[in-house]
Amino acid sequence: MQHLIIRVIGILACVIAVKAFSQSSERDDPELQYVEPFQVFDNLYYVGADWVASWLLVTDQGLIVFDALYDDLTEMMIRNIRTLGFDPNDIRYLIGSHAHYDHIGGAARFQQEFSAVVMMTEEDWLLTEGAAQFQEYPRPIRHLSASDGSTLTLGRTRLQFMKTPGHTPGVLSTRFTVYDNGYPHTAFMFGGVGLNFSGVEQAESYVESVKRLQAVQGVEVNIPNHASVADVFARRDRLAAREEGEPHPFVDPEGWAEFLDLWLRRGESYLEQQKELAK
Numbered sequence: 290m291q292h293l294i295i296r297v298i299g300i301l302a303c304v305i306a307v308k309a310f311s312q313s314s315e316r317d318d319p320e321l322q323y324v325e326p327f328q329v330f331d332n333l334y335y336v337g338a339d340w341v342a343s344w345l346l347v348t349d350q351g352l353i354v355f356d357a358l359y360d361d362l363t364e365m366m367i368r369n370i371r372t373l374g375f376d377p378n379d380i381r382y383l384i385g386s387h388a389h390y391d392h393i394g395g396a397a398r399f400q401q402e403f404s405a406v407v408m409m410t411e412e413d414w415l416l417t418e419g420a421a422q423f424q425e426y427p428r429p430i431r432h433l434s435a436s437d438g439s440t441l442t443l444g445r446t447r448l449q450f451m452k453t454p455g456h457t458p459g460v461l462s463t464r465f466t467v468y469d470n471g472y473p474h475t476a477f478m479f480g481g482v483g484l485n486f487s488g489v490e491q492a493e494s495y496v497e498s499v500k501r502l503q504a505v506q507g508v509e510v511n512i513p514n515h516a517s518v519a520d521v522f523a524r525r526d527r528l529a530a531r532e533e534g535e536p537h538p539f540v541d542p543e544g545w546a547e548f549l550d551l552w553l554r555r556g557e558s559y560l561e562q563q564k565e566l567a568k
């Protein structure tokens with residue numbers, strides 16, 4: 290009987306391992322992950338993959354990229370930037386939402402090839418000095434640290450940073466302005482939405498972070514670092530079919546509020562789970 294149980298556990302472990310492997314290889318495959326880059330606002334383009342996002346913000350003094358992706362997906366993203374008619378050598382800043390491989394795995398390449406300045410929080414720079422979580426990646430050289438409430442100005446564009454820990458100790462969230470035919474809208478990127486971390490303290494800071502985001506006034510556009518959490522591709526399709534005079538499908542203040550409500554509820558129940566586990 291004991292043997293049988295061990296065998297069943299062995300088979301189950303194999304099935305889980307194979308599933309995890311096939312999921313990660315699908316995620317890493319640039320052909321499966323290819324998304325044709327597209328313009329969302331006058332100054333903002335989607336240049337990311339299917340499962341993990343990257344955004345290109347165009348200013349009068351050069352380019353800003355949100356998240357570097359990793360390995361072949363970074364290569365794909367750089368090609369996307371060129372396809373759109375931009376020169377990656379014009380990238381002045383790479384904003385790293387947090388120090389997991391899928392967001393900063395390609396950051397070192399942006400430093401070396403394009404002399405881009407990489408910005409992250411101090412807490413997540415520290416993460417780059419320790420053992421990698423999930424997957425290894427070339428470590429970027431420590432550049433600038435963004436602190437809570439700090440800003441970055443490039444030409445006439447200004448980014449306002451918030452530190453929203455939880456997903457990692459130093460998740461970096463950014464508020465900036467996008468333009469729809471010249472009309473300004475307030476956009477926001479919550480830099481670490483997922484609940485794939487553990488610990489009561491981390492879960493408490495996640496809940497606290499979402500509550501702080503709920504207090505930010507005037508957000509109209511949700512710019513996520515994983516497309517699926519804010520229906521980026523469905524909105525893209527609606528944008529392509531938009532008639533003159535119709536509202537911009539990414540301008541959705543109610544959607545932003547619902548998004549935060551949802552992740553607050555999820556965060557709170559996750560916190561309860563973490564408390565149970567800690568007992």
Ligand SMILES: [Zn+2]
Nearest residue numbers: 387389456483
């Ligand atoms: Zn992450």
